[in-house]
Amino acid sequence: MACCDDPALRPPPAGGDLTRRSFVARSLGLALSVYGAGRLGLFDEGVATAAASPPQRVLVTVFLEGGADALALLYPDGDPLYRRLRPRLALSGGQPFAEDDRLRWHPSLDPLAQLHAEGKVTVLPSVGYEHPDQSHFTSRHFWEVGATDTGLRTGWLGRYLDRVGSPDNPLQGVSLTGQLQPSLATSRVPVAALDGPSQYDFWTQGVWDEVERHMLDTLGAFGSLGGDPAVHQVAAVAAQSHRLYTQLAPFGKAKLAPPVPYPDVQDSFPKRLAGLAAMVGAGLPLHCVALEAAGEYDTHADQASGLAASLATTAQSLLAFQRDLESRGVADRVLTLVWSEFGRRAAENGSAGTDHGAAGAAFVIGTRAAGRMVGEFAGLKAGLDPDGNLRATSDFRGLYAALLEQWLQCDAAAVLPDAHRFARPKLLRA
Amino acid sequence: MAALPVYEGPFGAAQAERLLWRAGFGPRAGEAEALAAKGLDAAVAELVSPGPERLVGPEPTDGHGHRLAPFDAWGHDHCWWLDRMVRTSRPLVERMTLVWHDWFATSNDGVGSQRLMLAQNNLFRANALGDFEQLVVSVTRDPAMLLWLNGTENRKGSPNENYARELMELFTLGADRDAYSERDVREQARSLTGWQNRWSKRRGDYDFHFDSGAHDGGTKVVFGKRGAFSWQDACTSCVTHPLHASFFVTKLWSYFLPTPPDAATRAGLEALYEGRDVRPVVAAILKHPALHEGERMVKPPVVHVAGLLRRIGARVDTTDWAWIGQLAGQQLFYPPNVAGWDDSRWLDTATFRGRWIAVSRILQHRALNPEHPPRGQPSDPEALLARAVEFWRRPPLADATQRVLLGFAAGALRSAKADWERRVYPVLVENALRQLVAVSPDLQTA
Numbered sequence: 001m002a003c004c005d006d007p008a009l010r011p012p013p014a015g016g017d018l019t020r021r022s023f024v025a026r027s028l029g030l031a032l033s034v035y036g037a038g039r040l041g042l043f044d045e046g047v048a049t050a051a052a053s054p055p056q057r058v059l060v061t062v063f064l065e066g067g068a069d070a071l072a073l074l075y076p077d078g079d080p081l082y083r084r085l086r087p088r089l090a091l092s093g094g095q096p097f098a099e100d101d102r103l104r105w106h107p108s109l110d111p112l113a114q115l116h117a118e119g120k121v122t123v124l125p126s127v128g129y130e131h132p133d134q135s136h137f138t139s140r141h142f143w144e145v146g147a148t149d150t151g152l153r154t155g156w157l158g159r160y161l162d163r164v165g166s167p168d169n170p171l172q173g174v175s176l177t178g179q180l181q182p183s184l185a186t187s188r189v190p191v192a193a194l195d196g197p198s199q200y201d202f203w204t205q206g207v208w209d210e211v212e213r214h215m216l217d218t219l220g221a222f223g224s225l226g227g228d229p230a231v232h233q234v235a236a237v238a239a240q241s242h243r244l245y246t247q248l249a250p251f252g253k254a255k256l257a258p259p260v261p262y263p264d265v266q267d268s269f270p271k272r273l274a275g276l277a278a279m280v281g282a283g284l285p286l287h288c289v290a291l292e293a294a295g296e297y298d299t300h301a302d303q304a305s306g307l308a309a310s311l312a313t314t315a316q317s318l319l320a321f322q323r324d325l326e327s328r329g330v331a332d333r334v335l336t337l338v339w340s341e342f343g344r345r346a347a348e349n350g351s352a353g354t355d356h357g358a359a360g361a362a363f364v365i366g367t368r369a370a371g372r373m374v375g376e377f378a379g380l381k382a383g384l385d386p387d388g389n390l391r392a393t394s395d396f397r398g399l400y401a402a403l404l405e406q407w408l409q410c411d412a413a414a415v416l417p418d419a420h421r422f423a424r425p426k427l428l429r430a
Numbered sequence: 431m432a433a434l435p436v437y438e439g440p441f442g443a444a445q446a447e448r449l450l451w452r453a454g455f456g457p458r459a460g461e462a463e464a465l466a467a468k469g470l471d472a473a474v475a476e477l478v479s480p481g482p483e484r485l486v487g488p489e490p491t492d493g494h495g496h497r498l499a500p501f502d503a504w505g506h507d508h509c510w511w512l513d514r515m516v517r518t519s520r521p522l523v524e525r526m527t528l529v530w531h532d533w534f535a536t537s538n539d540g541v542g543s544q545r546l547m548l549a550q551n552n553l554f555r556a557n558a559l560g561d562f563e564q565l566v567v568s569v570t571r572d573p574a575m576l577l578w579l580n581g582t583e584n585r586k587g588s589p590n591e592n593y594a595r596e597l598m599e600l601f602t603l604g605a606d607r608d609a610y611s612e613r614d615v616r617e618q619a620r621s622l623t624g625w626q627n628r629w630s631k632r633r634g635d636y637d638f639h640f641d642s643g644a645h646d647g648g649t650k651v652v653f654g655k656r657g658a659f660s661w662q663d664a665c666t667s668c669v670t671h672p673l674h675a676s677f678f679v680t681k682l683w684s685y686f687l688p689t690p691p692d693a694a695t696r697a698g699l700e701a702l703y704e705g706r707d708v709r710p711v712v713a714a715i716l717k718h719p720a721l722h723e724g725e726r727m728v729k730p731p732v733v734h735v736a737g738l739l740r741r742i743g744a745r746v747d748t749t750d751w752a753w754i755g756q757l758a759g760q761q762l763f764y765p766p767n768v769a770g771w772d773d774s775r776w777l778d779t780a781t782f783r784g785r786w787i788a789v790s791r792i793l794q795h796r797a798l799n800p801e802h803p804p805r806g807q808p809s810d811p812e813a814l815l816a817r818a819v820e821f822w823r824r825p826p827l828a829d830a831t832q833r834v835l836l837g838f839a840a841g842a843l844r845s846a847k848a849d850w851e852r853r854v855y856p857v858l859v860e861n862a863l864r865q866l867v868a869v870s871p872d873l874q875t876a
Binding site: 065133134135136137138150170175178179180182185191192193194195200202203204205206207208209210211212214215217218219221222224225227228229230231232233234235237238240241244300301349350351353355356387 | 579580583584585587588589590591592595599600605606612615688725726727728756757759766767768769775777778779780781782783786789790793794795797798799800828830831834835837838841842845846851855857858859861862865866869870871872874875
């Protein structure tokens, strides 16, 4: 079966399109010479072509690293066991959760509660997999590769991009984290990692003018080197860096004032989301994007204060990002998945923290999200496994299959091992 | 015990250069030739049993002429260690210190004290090639580690599993090998209770000590054995576990070679490790034919930078190295998490740019000035490339790489039209070649 039936997701036709190129440049308030004649190599044609095709849908993933406590994100205020398991950590306040009157939003998640009230958040209160692994690294790996298989080396989004992606557009899979997120690891097509769109430059002292341009092109020429696998790896990433540099050239001088305010904090998460909204708004050919949320979630000790601060910055940034996309008129093209490698033990530990658990919480955010809960909160009596951890009521591979089929419109069986085993929740509104 | 194979091919400067990269931070000028003259056996013996440390070259500064303040100032910790890598006469000791930093990966993000991080660093250095059991015991009670994995919050009656899990999963046994169960995690956490410390606003965390009142002295069941185990017993149980040696030698090997050892080699290394002494295992790995004949390896970012500085005899004279390390994907004392850096994923478009910036930072203030081209400035591609290679003290470059670089030089020189361009471009090209040589695949791998 063809992977993509939606015409918008088919590979673009060959040949450049000057109109689109000028649009990209104009939307940034820049001269057309950015993509101007004389500077067009084969690659620029590829970028221009990708930019010229109908804009693709974008899937953004946001990782809460460390195992975010599902029983704090939506806390079971109405469960009689809650205060007994969490004598020191039990929360109060926060918005009620309209889909289950036992649950309330963490007070720091007001921004998500607001988006939920607008019907833009699908909540998975207990998502995971059978035989949960409580190692950060093993469980994260499972989520990154989309299977409970320790041997897989490509990410679930990487394998998707290997099927539908283009050989000359690193922006199709971009990691806005300073380093490549494993979920985007491909085996065939290029993907990119960058801090933000506006600083991707390559400068060295005493080199300018035409010599500088030739020097940068040499990074592309390194791409032909190989033989030894390590040499090939450096060569390939040099060439990808050169491509990415060309793609992001318009952002080099553009002022990136976002149309809505983002949290003004030291953490780079809000700035990265603002840069992402600008790139999507400018029509750059992004398709799958991975970020890490603000803060830390491995809350073995003193969970209350650290988690509240981390969640506040993350949720406020996500709300700003959503409003930014809406004000740019591109919100219908973007869906955001928020996930973590596992949840935490139902009973708190002796350090006013929580140890590693099983099922965690996930959210799917966007104007196209169905906004109806997937799975359920099964309660602290029946819902715990023999280790005292929350049992999963939905499977992350079903979630991925639904994202692939309903949002990216691709055959999930071609991307996820054993995809047929998992029920697909309904993630999008009609 | 099966004898381990030893490399018996030619051992010239090229082989010595690779050995110095894998076992350290590459050669200083002339060092590869000197090592080659000794032969492989003597070369490895010298690496694993060096004399007392000498730091060769000028002391590091912060860029304003001041000494580094590694206990106090942000980024100075990174530069302090980088300097040691550049100037040390015991490269393998320093490289093993880096291995242990990655193996027992502790981040100052969670510790919040550069002083404690440097104390841990000295612990790694002192045990660089010693007894692994002793190292595990020392790390278990190390203040930075106690803070990082909540060891001092693990108390009788209210255990915290963080350290117990990582001790087995990451430090001694490995995940997904059926070496331990979730019950073992909980029971080991009980054995490890008892470490405490005090805190004051002025001193921060201090007075790390074992308090028998906070220790759970009850009976535990660990790996199927029953006893009133102590925290030392917890360490010993891990390193005497039947699945420890295979984990240890495979992981240690992975720091020196890009492909895993074959079954016979692994068995031989396990036998060599019987007494849990690290030194003979490292020596055997450094003499193994696969290291000398096998695939190249991508250098970790800090090794790449330290090696370039070492090669040209440059001193650490800026604290920019800390944020550049961050961009390149390796800020010392800040590994990404307790599993350390992922050596299979050093390179992506962001970290490649970080490596580019590292090279350009070395070249800054060393660039040739096009306003005042030096006398006898050549203008043909071959001569310009030869001079750029000479700048880096003649690192070996593959023919294909040389062709790409010569193609660049020829193309850039051809684009000179005006008189001033013809005068200035050769200088710009030579500056660019220095940059390109140092970011080429040849210099980013060894």
